[in-house]
Amino acid sequence: MFKKLIAYHDPWSITVIGITFVLFLTALFMKGITHDLLLESGIFLVSLKLIMMNHKQTAISELMERRLDEIRDLLTSPRER
Numbered sequence: 001m002f003k004k005l006i007a008y009h010d011p012w013s014i015t016v017i018g019i020t021f022v023l024f025l026t027a028l029f030m031k032g033i034t035h036d037l038l039l040e041s042g043i044f045l046v047s048l049k050l051i052m053m054n055h056k057q058t059a060i061s062e063l064m065e066r067r068l069d070e071i072r073d074l075l076t077s078p079r080e081r
Contacts, residue, residue: 013051013054013055016047016051017047017048017051020043020044020047020048021044023040024040024041024043024044027040028040
């Protein structure tokens with residue numbers, strides 16, 4: 001599972017996920033299960049959502065770049081008649 005995570009995300013995203021998770025666990029043990037747990041959970045989920053959106057945008061950008069390269073190749077190649 002960890003290999004799939006590395007394959008899909010860049011090192012900085014994995015670092016942010018790790019740091020956020022460690023801070024979430026630290027807050028959980030220091031504060032206990034209280035109202036603040038909802039706040040910490042929200043922060044953790046927002047971080048994950050931003051990273052997932054970044055990954056999706058990167059995948060879309062790569063797809064668009066490949067398609068534009070294909071169009072450019074079609075336009076620059078000599079026409080066959």
